[in-house]
Amino acid sequence: MKLDHRAMPAPPPLLRASTLLLLFGLLALVVASFATLPLQWRAFFTLDAVRTTSDFLQGFAPPEMAPNFLRKVGNGTAETLAMSALGTLLAALAGIALALPASGRFGAAARAATRMLLNASRSIPELVWASILLVAAGLGPFAGTLALALHTSGVLGRLFADALENTSPQPEAVLRINGSSAMAAFFYATLPQAIPQMMSYTLYRWENNIRAAAILGVVGAGGLGQMLKYHLSLFQMHQAATVIIAMLLLVAMVDAFSFALRRAMMR
Template sequence: MTTKTTPPLVAPAPVPRQDTTRRNIGWGIGLLALVAVHWVAVGSTDFYVERLVAGWSNIVSFFAEAVPPDLDWDTVIRPGLDGLLTTLWIGLLGTTFSVPFAIVLAMGAARTVTSNRLVYQACRSILSFLRAVPDIVFALILVTAVGLGPFAGVMALILHNTGVMGKLWAEAVEDTDQGPQTALRTAGASRLQQLAHATVPMSLPQITGLLLYRFDVNVRSSLVLGLVGAGGIGLLINRSIKTFQFDEMFTYIIMVLILVVLVDQFSAWLRRRL
């Protein structure tokens, strides 16, 4: 017994052939331009691997002087621990003291929060300036103004971190679901009530994660700030390099590595608990 097949009501349309020639030419031109830019960059920076090979003996001599590390308690370990704690405190204060400024500027720089274009552009401009100037430049200026020490490092991190964190928080606020805020606005809630009951609670997990990330980054940045006189263990590393005490320097680097790992583990643990 044979069954009759019902012909399709609509005949399948043939798939048009795509002309990929123009797209392939575009990709080829883009790739050639990328290679040309890198070629110019390598020539301008003298980035030649043979120079590293030629200086291999100097690298070996450096590590021969750095290993084993100097583990003297009175002259190396104890000052290193004090400097390490100072570095941690600089990173902590530079992060937490920038929170009030960053949150105010972030709300002003978020389109979904600020309707006044003048306020929006002003907050964006301030964040762009603070973000564009590196923290080490702020530290150099502040060391000249207030002298050597951790205070200059904390202030430098506050200024730079306000710009970076304010920008990240503004984007986090803009990316949140606007449904609850719209519902509160429709119900007659004020702008402050919308922020307190909708915008901030919705974006709080992302804001907290970015805050912990910036704390991790600022602890590492505070090490570099010490190299320009802003206190911390970076100051000890700079002194060891200038006096050619590479075994001391290696000890301080090991201590910094331990601190970075501990801060990273603490941040990961705290994120899991939030």
């Protein structure tokens, strides 16, 4: 009995020279980073470091549990949650609008210009956006919400554009051949293919924005971050511990809700 060599699987391809060069380059950058930074690793494992860390952590115990203060923490938690949800919603809407030209549906010039705008939007961190917007919008959650929306719109716009580009063009082409308009063909053939991936990206960015919203208060953008900065600046460690616990619980709650929602969508 003869073996059909055509039916046998092809051997896996070997690593190309460009891939090896890229890996060696990344390894060299990591080694150079550790060699050039003045990292004092031994200082982490001395008795003085252990004693100082223990004293610092003991200063947070026990957390402040007064009803009036817990009420303030609850208001800050709701404010942080609202900032992240509204900022993510605005970013998703802007991302969908910008993803259409960024995916090349309106020509190469519009694609290049929109992608440059998206790159500029997401290259500026949320803290920098918040610092800029605080001058125009003043202290409070409004500037934080706009900062989250501006940064996240650049991220989601790029991800949405890539999702639209990766969809199969055949269903839309079939509808266009049978007389459907370009908009109808897009909404009935292309968009349904990308919707699950776009929703997954949006939920993931919401999880990130919860953490970012908790930090934006450090520059005065409201929420739990502003409370944390206030109490740490006054060395009120017990109150700061309660705020940190509220942050952890909020992030865990949103992560669990987002995970459950993504699983339900996949089913």
